[in-house]
Amino acid sequence: MLSERYVTGYLIEILHSRENYKPFPTIEERNKWSRMPACLKESWIDKGEGKLNYSWPTITATQYMDYSRTGNRVGYDTVSWKRRQDLASLVIAECIENQGRFIDDIVNGIWCICEETFWGIPGNGYMMKRQDPLPDVSDQIIELFSAETAALLAWTYYLLKTKLDEISIMVCERIHLEVKKRILDPYLNRTDFWWMGFNQERMLNNWNPWCNSNCLSAFLLLEDDPQRREAAVVKTMQSLDNYIQRLHLDGGCEEGPKYWVYAAGTLFDCLELLYGVSGGKIDVYQEPLIQQIGRYIYKAYIDESFYANFADSSAKVHIPAELIYRFGRRIEDARLSGLGAMVQKKKREGATDLEFSSMFRLLPALFNYTEIEHYTGESPYIRDAWFDGIQVMAAREQEGSSKGLYLAAKGGHNDESHNHNDIGQFIVYCDGSPMIIDPGVGTYTSKSFFKERYTIWTMQSAYHNLPIVNGVQQLEGKQYKATDVHYHKEDKLGSLSMNIAAAYPHSAEIKSWIRSISLHRDSYPCIEIKDSFQLKRVTDDIALILMTPHPPQIEVTGSIVLQDQDHNKVIIRYNGEMFVVSSDKKSLEDEVMREVWGDQLYRIKLKTITAMDQADCIIKISKF
Numbered sequence: 001m002l003s004e005r006y007v008t009g010y011l012i013e014i015l016h017s018r019e020n021y022k023p024f025p026t027i028e029e030r031n032k033w034s035r036m037p038a039c040l041k042e043s044w045i046d047k048g049e050g051k052l053n054y055s056w057p058t059i060t061a062t063q064y065m066d067y068s069r070t071g072n073r074v075g076y077d078t079v080s081w082k083r084r085q086d087l088a089s090l091v092i093a094e095c096i097e098n099q100g101r102f103i104d105d106i107v108n109g110i111w112c113i114c115e116e117t118f119w120g121i122p123g124n125g126y127m128m129k130r131q132d133p134l135p136d137v138s139d140q141i142i143e144l145f146s147a148e149t150a151a152l153l154a155w156t157y158y159l160l161k162t163k164l165d166e167i168s169i170m171v172c173e174r175i176h177l178e179v180k181k182r183i184l185d186p187y188l189n190r191t192d193f194w195w196m197g198f199n200q201e202r203m204l205n206n207w208n209p210w211c212n213s214n215c216l217s218a219f220l221l222l223e224d225d226p227q228r229r230e231a232a233v234v235k236t237m238q239s240l241d242n243y244i245q246r247l248h249l250d251g252g253c254e255e256g257p258k259y260w261v262y263a264a265g266t267l268f269d270c271l272e273l274l275y276g277v278s279g280g281k282i283d284v285y286q287e288p289l290i291q292q293i294g295r296y297i298y299k300a301y302i303d304e305s306f307y308a309n310f311a312d313s314s315a316k317v318h319i320p321a322e323l324i325y326r327f328g329r330r331i332e333d334a335r336l337s338g339l340g341a342m343v344q345k346k347k348r349e350g351a352t353d354l355e356f357s358s359m360f361r362l363l364p365a366l367f368n369y370t371e372i373e374h375y376t377g378e379s380p381y382i383r384d385a386w387f388d389g390i391q392v393m394a395a396r397e398q399e400g401s402s403k404g405l406y407l408a409a410k411g412g413h414n415d416e417s418h419n420h421n422d423i424g425q426f427i428v429y430c431d432g433s434p435m436i437i438d439p440g441v442g443t444y445t446s447k448s449f450f451k452e453r454y455t456i457w458t459m460q461s462a463y464h465n466l467p468i469v470n471g472v473q474q475l476e477g478k479q480y481k482a483t484d485v486h487y488h489k490e491d492k493l494g495s496l497s498m499n500i501a502a503a504y505p506h507s508a509e510i511k512s513w514i515r516s517i518s519l520h521r522d523s524y525p526c527i528e529i530k531d532s533f534q535l536k537r538v539t540d541d542i543a544l545i546l547m548t549p550h551p552p553q554i555e556v557t558g559s560i561v562l563q564d565q566d567h568n569k570v571i572i573r574y575n576g577e578m579f580v581v582s583s584d585k586k587s588l589e590d591e592v593m594r595e596v597w598g599d600q601l602y603r604i605k606l607k608t609i610t611a612m613d614q615a616d617c618i619i620k621i622s623k624f
Contacts, residue, residue: 002237012230014281024363043349048093056112067122068133071446088357114178119146140186147214150183154221155359197242205417206263208243213269248389251292254416256313257300264293291331298339299385303402303432312418312441321351322365338377395494395519402432409517411482411498421461421474423503424515433568442590468543472508494519509536526622540611546604549597571624579606
């Protein structure tokens with residue numbers, strides 16, 4: 001898509017030189033900084049003032065080693081990320097105020113970060129050739145957060161160079177030296193970083209555009225040599241092509257909506273960097289795939305901050321409002337831009353807060369804030385969505401509103417990026433409130449991405465809305481998949497059916513398990529889950545699982561009531577002659593999950609009463 005079209009002998013002629021590349025105003029160019037809304041100025045100056053005379057948090061060797069010793073990656077990661085967020089806050093505060101109050105603290109922050117042995121995090125140290133509890137300073141790997149750090153320092157250099165030079169020319173020279181050694185040279189000289197996609201030993205995911213976007217920023221802002229700069233642009237386009245070619249044509253993100261922010265979102269960052277440095281000549285925004293990638297996020301939107309979450313995505317996603325808005329404007333999609341505008345108007349200046357310290361997202365969020373305030377666009381509440389590549393469907397009761405029932409369901413296979421064993425999984429919301437849910441994922445540890453991943457309960461099918469047959473769960477691997485997948489949509493119906501038998505190992509002794517998941521939009525709307533199964537032998541060890549954040553009210557055989565704090569309520573009806581119902585509480589100790597669901601989740605279990613080897617069973621969920 002990119003390299004075949006734009007890697008030509010004339011590429012260097014269409015790229016702005018470093019001196020002529022002016023994506024945003026620097027601190028000397030006061031017009032846009034001074035016209036920024038007062039609420040933003042106050043908010044970001046307040047952030048900066050909180051860091052005046054700042055004692056930068058210490059990062060120790062033992063904090064780093066805690067990952068190899070205990071599996072904990074929170075302690076080190078949190079301090080590392082805080083340093084970068086604090087530096088970004090100080091930089092923006094100084095650019096807004098322009099009085100020099102924050103410069104000394106900025107210099108201290110730059111110096112602290114440049115003194116770090118490794119700009120990445122312990123969980124990504126596996127990329128180093130020599131494995132040790134501490135990072136190898138001689139092995140300059142590029143991973144997510146080393147690239148993020150390089151971009152942050154490069155933007156700091158770009159925005160504040162003249163002010164920093166007044167303090168000491170060594171500050172900007174140090175930035176240039178460290179970024180060149182740690183990022184620019186390895187990026188040009190090595191092709192063995194798996195995320196680049198030149199050696200296909202690993203499946204590409206969000207790492208590719210995420211790392212590329214930050215490396216490209218560093219090159220465009222810091223690299224003086226035109227040939228090296230051009231070579232970096234070429235390599236970025238070639239690497240991005242490796243990623244783009246594995247994406248599904250439907251634009252679906254198999255990593256879930258949270259990772260769309262770092263997959264599709266950082267791909268958009270890359271495309272914007274290329275578009276800007278070429279004066280709009282590198283432009284692929286009319287490509288159907290790029291447009292579909294953007295549209296995924298509103299097709300997965302439920303209500304408020306809830307999105308249809310599968311894989312490692314949280315149910316609550318804090319999207320970058322301005323990026324969503326700008327992506328929609330680029331592809332001329334008023335729903336996408338409308339979603340971004342809607343989020344900003346709810347969060348106000350809080351919409352400019354970012355999880356990490358990405359200046360290439362923060363700066364346009366500040367400068368486009370007023371424009372977005374006056375934009376309406378179109379409603380992002382679409383009635384039906386289907387992604388045939390990742391086999392995910394979504395349906396709501398009515399177009400343009402979160403009122404009524406909402407259903408999302410998936411097929412796919414159990415070797416997706418950030419995979420959970422969840423073939424046949426579905427979720428149900430009522431009036432925008434979660435009722436039957438996907439738990440999502442907890443805080444990452446050393447188990448999260450390696451051989452012990454599926455010992456974590458959130459990854460297991462037993463904690464998804466799926467059958468357990470003869471005590472056997474689904475297994476991980478591409479061979480464990482949905483077959484005979486069919487999606488159907490009409491005015492009164494949205495449905496997905498599949499055979500999930502192949503998602504289970506032979507020990508489950510399943511011949512066939514046809515699961516049909518439907519939203520009926522008739523006079524009495526309901527969601528229907530129909531399981532038609534045939535087993536290899538008679539058994540009474542069959543259970544259907546339903547996960548919910550609400551204590552189930554089990555009062556009458558054949559029905560269960562779920563109710564949230566706002567009195568949204570659904571009733572679940574099942575065959576009381578076939579199943580006996582029970583529930584158990586899953587206490588949530590993980591802070592990430594508690595922020596979404598509270599103190600606990602509940603697992604409802606419908607267990608067969610009599611032995612059987614085949615049956616049809618139906619669960620109906622309706623608003624109560």
